[in-house]
Amino acid sequence: MAATADIAQANTQAAQTAERWRAVRYLFLIFLGFWLLFTLFPLYFMAITAFKSAAETNLTQPTFWPQEWFPENFVGVFAEPTNFSALVDSFIIATGNTLLSLLLGSLAGYAFARFPRQAGGENMAFWMLSNRMFPPVAILVPMFFLFDNTPWGTDSHISLIILYLVFNLPLATWLMMVFFRDVPHELEEAAYLDGWKPLRAFVKVTLPLVLPGMISVAMLCWIFAWNEYLFANLFVGSDVRTYTIVIPTFTHGSQTLWNLQMAFSLIAMIPPVVLFIVLRRYMVRGLSLGVVKG
């Protein structure tokens, strides 16, 4: 029968397709495995270097497991007492900048989402985002002179908190705009008709819906500010020091103390990693950009 033959052929084809997909899946897994090795190796090498002696880090034949464990490195990095306060300074700057970015970015994002025409339209919003695209080094020197003329100078928390807005505010504005757009305007209108004043309606109705998005924006801003080196290196250094500019100071004469650098880096990694673990539930929901669809 022709029909049976057809079905048999279709079955074979289906089996072949399934086979092919399985092969693709394995290839993909192998690729992911390599990718994982590639990205994790530097972290691994950083971690073991942090436990090596200075001498071992200078061997021409690198070791992939410490010959001798040196946990003292983690005490050594704080021999200079200001090193700990550098972590505190970084924390103050990153947190201050994040809060300010969120506040201003939410307001601007809300305006772009709800009153696009009055706020200057899509072009204006995109122009803001494009501010993130130029090479930061292009404005390094002008910014230095600009901040040098402010009452608080360059060497202060406030200078970096404000300066990092250049990078974080466009990002926060754009992302918050997308999140606010996802919340139907009708929800706010319904709240107005239910008798709620605009600000309270915003806090009660809109804010909870964009909160996951807001938390992921906060994470992105915080990590950028925490890790920033280029501007910090030029701007601060005596009254205020960020941890990023402390790392290159671990040298001994002409010798780089890799073990101390790596130990300090490992310590500096702890806050973002902890933040990420605590907030990852929100991160995933926020970054998938589908806050209230359902």
Next chain:
Amino acid sequence: MARVTLADVNKIYGTGTRAVHAVQDLDLTINDGEFVALLGPSGCGKTSTLRMIVGLESVTSGRIRFDGQDVTHLEPQQRNVAMAFETYALYPNFTIEENLTFPLEVQGVPPKERRRRAHQVAEMLRITPVLKEKPPGLSGGQQQRVSLGRALIREPAVFILDEVMSHLDAHLKFQMLFDLKRLHRDLKRTMIYVTHDQVEALALADRIAVMSNAKLQQVGGRAALYNRPANAFVADFIGEPPTNFFTARPLQENGSLTMQVDNSTLRFQLSSEAQAAVNATGGERFIVGLRPQNLTLDPNRGDPNRGRLKAAIAINEYLGERSILTLESGKARFRALVPPETAAGQRDIIDLFYDPTRVMIFDAETEDLIV
């Protein structure tokens, strides 16, 4: 509860050459406790009108009054209006009970009383079992009832329903029509129902305000809109299938005036009242309207003065409880509603009969009803 008056209301979006006149010189009074439908095709200005009534849109000129009190420039919060949205607009992160009590929370009603009233409203709308759930888990019909409940839980001066049934299937729609009619009868609130569906409007409303092209075309009850439409638009929009229109010129025949349809052999007889009215205008061009329901295949029913049309069948649509014939005569095309057992086939030439008093004559320029 309130009587709503719109006096000479205009809404213009934008400025200069890009200005859009969305609502033009609207005068409308909705009496206390009345159920009025605002009916019109999309883009006719009905949504702008209702948004101005509730205060979500500013009024360009004119006045809106509730019970004589000017509310034109009041914020929505100060107007005590309730609205059920087309998209339901339920707060997705609140439970149904929290959704229902949200308007009471801002009024400072104590939690116990809030809960009592939520249960009362839920009872009325048959949503008690879902009170603890969140909106995304509900069916469309349930979400719709929650949105009605949120509007009903306080005592609004005006209750507005914006296209509330456009996302419901036919069965649910029928149920909702019944529920709404019952709610209105029990609560006796002033209700404004906005829709583009004439069936909903005709089924629910005491009076219907028909809008088109930013203007109010006609306000009236079912019979008035159906039998005496103010203009060709209303005649076209109300009734299913829509009214047949023909462009025609007056013709004297055996001492009486008839209407000769352009590019066709069709000729309409007019009632004596219509003849007098047409003569009085002295016009050369008219639009003749006749509803498909007013055409019949039965020559013996009614009086001997009935008019007759001869035309060929182009399509015979069998719709179960009735059939729609599409007929052709010359360039003119029209439809007739006939019993379902009609066996006439394509290209058959048949006679159709009508009552001359049912023939509507419109001015060819303004499209206003003459008779």
